[in-house]
Amino acid sequence: MTVFDVRLITEEERRATFDVLNRSLHGKRVADDLWSRMGVSWPAAHKFGAFEGDAAIGIASSFDTEVAVPGGRVLPVAAVDGVGVRADRTRRGVLTALMAAQLAEVAERGLPLAMLHASEPTIYGRFGYGSAALGKTVRVSRPAARLHERVPVAGEVRLLGPEEAVKEIPAVYRRIGLHRPGMMARPEAWWPAGHERHLVPEERYTVAVHSGPDGVDGFVTYETIGRRSLDSPDEGAVLNVYDLHAAGPAALAGLWRFLLSVDLVSAVHARHRPVDEPLAVMLTDHRHASTLSVEDDLWLRLVDVEAALAARGYRAAEPVVVAVADRQLASNSGQYEVGPDGARRTSAEPDLVLEVDTLGMLYLGQWSATALAQAGRIEVRDPAALTRADELFTTVTAPWNGTHF
Ligand SMILES: CC(C)(COP(=O)(O)OP(=O)(O)OC[C@H]1O[C@@H](n2cnc3c(N)ncnc32)[C@H](O)[C@@H]1OP(=O)(O)O)[C@@H](O)C(=O)NCCC(=O)NCCS
The missing domain is CATH 3.40.630.30 (Gcn5-related N-acetyltransferase (GNAT))
Known part of the structure; x- marks a missing residue:
C-alpha cells in the first residue's frame, strides 16, 4: 500500500511537481530556458501535491479566474489546470485525495465554481464535475x-x-x-x-x-x-x-x-x-x-450550489424545485427553488432530483433537462416541471470555454 501526504506545495517544489504533471501526460522534459519563461505560469499558490517522503508523486493545480455564466454575470472560479499522478502510483487513491483537498480549499475560499478540461471524460464525474460545454x-x-x-x-x-x-x-x-x-x-x-x-x-x-x-x-x-x-x-x-x-x-x-x-x-x-x-x-x-x-470541452463543478444558482439568469417560466445531492460537499445537498427571479434554498418537496455533476451539465445551458432526464441523470417527480426547467435553463448562445488551460 502506498503511504503519501497531500499538502500545498512550496516554492521549491514547483519544478518537480510540474515534471510529475508533464510526464503523466507524456510530455517532453521542459528544458531550463523554457522553464525560465513559462515557470511563472506555475506558481505555488493553490497547488496540492502528493508526496512519498520528499518525492512528488501527484499534483492537482488550479488558478483563480472568472467565468461568464448565463445572464451575463461573471463569477470567480477555480480553473483546474493540471492533474497527474506518477505512472507507478496510479489507482491507489492519490487523485481522490488530491481532489478532496483541492475541493475543500476552493469551498473554504468561497469560490462558487470550479472548472477543467479533462484528458478522459471518465475521470471527473465522481468528483462532482459535469460535462458543461461541448466543442x-x-x-x-x-x-x-x-x-x-x-x-x-x-x-x-x-x-x-x-x-x-x-x-x-x-x-x-x-x-x-x-x-x-x-x-x-x-x-x-x-x-x-x-x-x-x-x-x-x-x-x-x-x-x-x-x-x-x-x-x-x-x-x-x-x-x-x-x-x-x-x-x-x-x-x-x-x-x-x-x-x-x-x-x-x-x-x-x-x-x-x-x-x-x-x-x-x-x-x-x-x-x-x-x-x-x-x-x-x-x-x-x-x-x-x-x-x-x-x-x-469544459467540465464544471458547482462548489457553492446556492451562490452559483442564484448568480445565473433564467428565462421566463414558473419556478421548479430541484433536489441536489453532493457526495463531497455535503452542505450543498438540499432543495433549491429556481425561477426567473433567481434561486434560493427551500424546504418544499422536489420536482426534480439530481446529483451535483448533472447540475454542472445543466448550468451553462449545454444540455436540456429533458435530455438529462432521458439519459437517466434526472429523476422526474413532476413531469410538468421538466418542461419548465427546460425553459428556465435554456440559453440562446451555446456555452464555450475557448481557452487552453
Ligand atoms: C487520471 C489520474 C490522475 C488518476 O489518478 P489515480 O491516482 O490513479 O486515481 P485514483 O486512484 O484516485 O482513482 C479514483 C477512481 O477513479 C478511477 N480512475 C482514475 N483514473 C481513471 C481513468 N483514467 N479512467 C477511468 N477511471 C479512472 C479509478 O479507477 C478509481 O475508481 P474506483 O474509486 O472506482 O476504484 C492518473 O491516472 C494520471 O495521472 N493519468 C495521466 C494524466 C492524466 O490523464 N491527467 C488528467 C489530466 S485532466
Whole structure:
C-alpha cells in the first residue's frame, strides 16, 4: 500500500511537481530556458501535491479566474489546470485525495465554481464535475471552400510577429470580452504557458489580427502542418487553428476568409469550436466544412450550489424545485427553488432530483433537462416541471470555454 501526504506545495517544489504533471501526460522534459519563461505560469499558490517522503508523486493545480455564466454575470472560479499522478502510483487513491483537498480549499475560499478540461471524460464525474460545454472539431477543405457573398465584409487582416503578438493579443482578448457562457478571463500568469511559449521560443504558431471600423476585433493563432511526402508531392499543408476569437460576425468572417486564402494549403482544421458557430452556412457549399467530432470541452463543478444558482439568469417560466445531492460537499445537498427571479434554498418537496455533476451539465445551458432526464441523470417527480426547467435553463448562445488551460 502506498503511504503519501497531500499538502500545498512550496516554492521549491514547483519544478518537480510540474515534471510529475508533464510526464503523466507524456510530455517532453521542459528544458531550463523554457522553464525560465513559462515557470511563472506555475506558481505555488493553490497547488496540492502528493508526496512519498520528499518525492512528488501527484499534483492537482488550479488558478483563480472568472467565468461568464448565463445572464451575463461573471463569477470567480477555480480553473483546474493540471492533474497527474506518477505512472507507478496510479489507482491507489492519490487523485481522490488530491481532489478532496483541492475541493475543500476552493469551498473554504468561497469560490462558487470550479472548472477543467479533462484528458478522459471518465475521470471527473465522481468528483462532482459535469460535462458543461461541448466543442466541435471542424475541417474546411481548400481551395474549394468559399465564403458566401452575403457573409459580412468589413476590415482587414494583418500578420503579427511573435514579439508583437505577445504584447498585443492579451488586450485584444480582453476587448473581445466574455460573450458566451463558459468563456473565461485569462489572468496574466496564463499567457506565458498558454500562448507565448508557442510563439517566441518554439515559433510554432502564426498570429493574425482582424481590424474592423473600431479597431482590432479578432485574432487567430495557427500552426502550419506540412503534408507533402514522396508519395504525395503536391499535397498542401493543413492550417491547424489553436486559438480564434472574434468580437462579432464581421471579424469571424474576416479571419476565416483570411485562413481560406492562404496559398499551398489543402485544409483548415479547428478543434473545440463553439457547437453553434455558423461556419458551414457561411460557405457557399456547406459540405466544404465537415464536423469531424463533437466532444466534451469544459467540465464544471458547482462548489457553492446556492451562490452559483442564484448568480445565473433564467428565462421566463414558473419556478421548479430541484433536489441536489453532493457526495463531497455535503452542505450543498438540499432543495433549491429556481425561477426567473433567481434561486434560493427551500424546504418544499422536489420536482426534480439530481446529483451535483448533472447540475454542472445543466448550468451553462449545454444540455436540456429533458435530455438529462432521458439519459437517466434526472429523476422526474413532476413531469410538468421538466418542461419548465427546460425553459428556465435554456440559453440562446451555446456555452464555450475557448481557452487552453
Ligand atoms: C487520471 C489520474 C490522475 C488518476 O489518478 P489515480 O491516482 O490513479 O486515481 P485514483 O486512484 O484516485 O482513482 C479514483 C477512481 O477513479 C478511477 N480512475 C482514475 N483514473 C481513471 C481513468 N483514467 N479512467 C477511468 N477511471 C479512472 C479509478 O479507477 C478509481 O475508481 P474506483 O474509486 O472506482 O476504484 C492518473 O491516472 C494520471 O495521472 N493519468 C495521466 C494524466 C492524466 O490523464 N491527467 C488528467 C489530466 S485532466
